[in-house]
Amino acid sequence: MNKKFPVYSIKEFKSQSREKDFYANYVNIHVKGHHFTNFPHKHDFYLIILFTEGNGKHEVDFETFEVEPGTLFILKPGEMHYWELSEDIDGYVFFHSRDFYDNRNVTSNLKDFEFYASFQSSPYVKLDGEALINLKSLMLELVLENEKNEMLKWEKIHSLITLVYIHISREYRPTRKVKSIAYLQLVRKFEDVLESNFKNLKLASEYADLLNITTKHLNRITKECFNKTSTQLISERVILEAKRMLMHSGYNVNQISEELGFNETSYFIRFFRKNTGVTPLNFVNAYTKK
Numbered sequence: 001m002n003k004k005f006p007v008y009s010i011k012e013f014k015s016q017s018r019e020k021d022f023y024a025n026y027v028n029i030h031v032k033g034h035h036f037t038n039f040p041h042k043h044d045f046y047l048i049i050l051f052t053e054g055n056g057k058h059e060v061d062f063e064t065f066e067v068e069p070g071t072l073f074i075l076k077p078g079e080m081h082y083w084e085l086s087e088d089i090d091g092y093v094f095f096h097s098r099d100f101y102d103n104r105n106v107t108s109n110l111k112d113f114e115f116y117a118s119f120q121s122s123p124y125v126k127l128d129g130e131a132l133i134n135l136k137s138l139m140l141e142l143v144l145e146n147e148k149n150e151m152l153k154w155e156k157i158h159s160l161i162t163l164v165y166i167h168i169s170r171e172y173r174p175t176r177k178v179k180s181i182a183y184l185q186l187v188r189k190f191e192d193v194l195e196s197n198f199k200n201l202k203l204a205s206e207y208a209d210l211l212n213i214t215t216k217h218l219n220r221i222t223k224e225c226f227n228k229t230s231t232q233l234i235s236e237r238v239i240l241e242a243k244r245m246l247m248h249s250g251y252n253v254n255q256i257s258e259e260l261g262f263n264e265t266s267y268f269i270r271f272f273r274k275n276t277g278v279t280p281l282n283f284v285n286a287y288t289k290k
Contacts, residue, residue: 007042010095021100022157024146027051027091040082040248046110047075047095048164050127050139054089058082060123062243062287070132072125072168074115079123080244092139094146096161104158111188113165114174118191119237120226121175131171138164178225186211187225190218190233198237199261204230239275242268246284253280 013023014033027049031037040059049072056067060081065071067085075081077098102109110116115125127135142160145153178184193210201207207230208215215230222230238260245256257268272280 006036007044008036009044010097021045021097022094022146022154023096024092024094024143024157026143027089027093030093031085031089038082038084040080042078042080043075043095044077045095045097046077046101046116047073047093048139048168049073049075049091049093050135051089051091052136053091054086056083056085056089061240062247065124070127072127072135074121074123074125074168076116076119076121076123080248081123092136092143094139094142094161101158101161104154105162113169115168115172117188118175119195119240120233122173125168125171127171131167135164135167138167175226177227183221183224186213186218186221190221190230194234194237198234198241199259202234202238202261204234207234235271235275239272242272242280243283246280247287256280 010023011020013030051067051071052069054067054069058065058067058071058073058081060073060075061079065073067083067089098110115121115123138160142157142164145157145160150156178187189211190207193207197207197210201210204218205215208218211218218230222228222233226233228236242256242260245251245259246253249256251259253269254265257265260268262268262271269279272278272283276283278286
């Protein structure tokens with residue numbers, strides 16, 4: 001099989017810090033020092049970027065967003081993105097591994113923040129007024145603290161990250177609705193097992209078995225939280241990965257079909273067309289003509 005498109009780790013980014021699981025910088029320095037970010041790629045870490053100057057466009061998993069002062073992007077591991085930015089672009093960026101944050105926190109973890117909780121969560125927030133001023137201040141302090149070597153540096157950085165996430169949470173509009181703790185816990189478990197098994201398991205009943213609940217109850221939960229059936233969510237996750245691979249993996253349709261767990265390429269093509277309205281090759285052709 002051909003080489004897959006790049007998946008970058010934190011160690012591949014130049015940083016003043018020796019910490020291998022955390023990075024923080026000004027956007028203009030980050031962009032100019034890492035030109036490979038202009039091309040489609042994935043990360044294996046969690047990323048926050050706030051633009052305060054300049055403009056451009058930022059594509060995240062085939063959805064294009066306008067970049068302007070006050071735009072904030074939240075990226076989870078595995079999401080594919082790239083950007084085209086003006087020369088005067090600036091702002092603040094930081095990213096970290098899951099362990100860097102979760103291992104320092106005894107009361108919560110990253111999945112407790114709605115913008116990280118679901119593969120359907122939007123990566124985009126538009127800020128202005130006091131919300132923008134407050135977040136700019138926190139992000140600047142985070143970058144400055146990373147440049148120092150003061151006592152309890154990492155404890156402060158972790159606290160600043162938590163404050164950033166709290167401020168984002170207050171401005172973020174969640175894509176799912178949860179009215180009970182029990183449903184929240186179950187939908188989180190469902191999305192976790194979906195992320196681990198979508199290449200091999202395609203039936204809602206298989207996921208219900210993994211969760212020790214009935215298929216009917218699983219659908220009741222997903223309809224309540226997403227207004228979608230569990231089958232729809234499974235299909236959307238498979239289609240998202242198929243699109244990523246079609247555009248940037250270097251694999252052909254037969255290889256992608258096999259990689260995604262389909263026994264026959266013809267079945268994969270029918271599945272893709274049913275869920276997108278076009279064949280895999282028509283999708284590629286339409287996308288490359290943008």
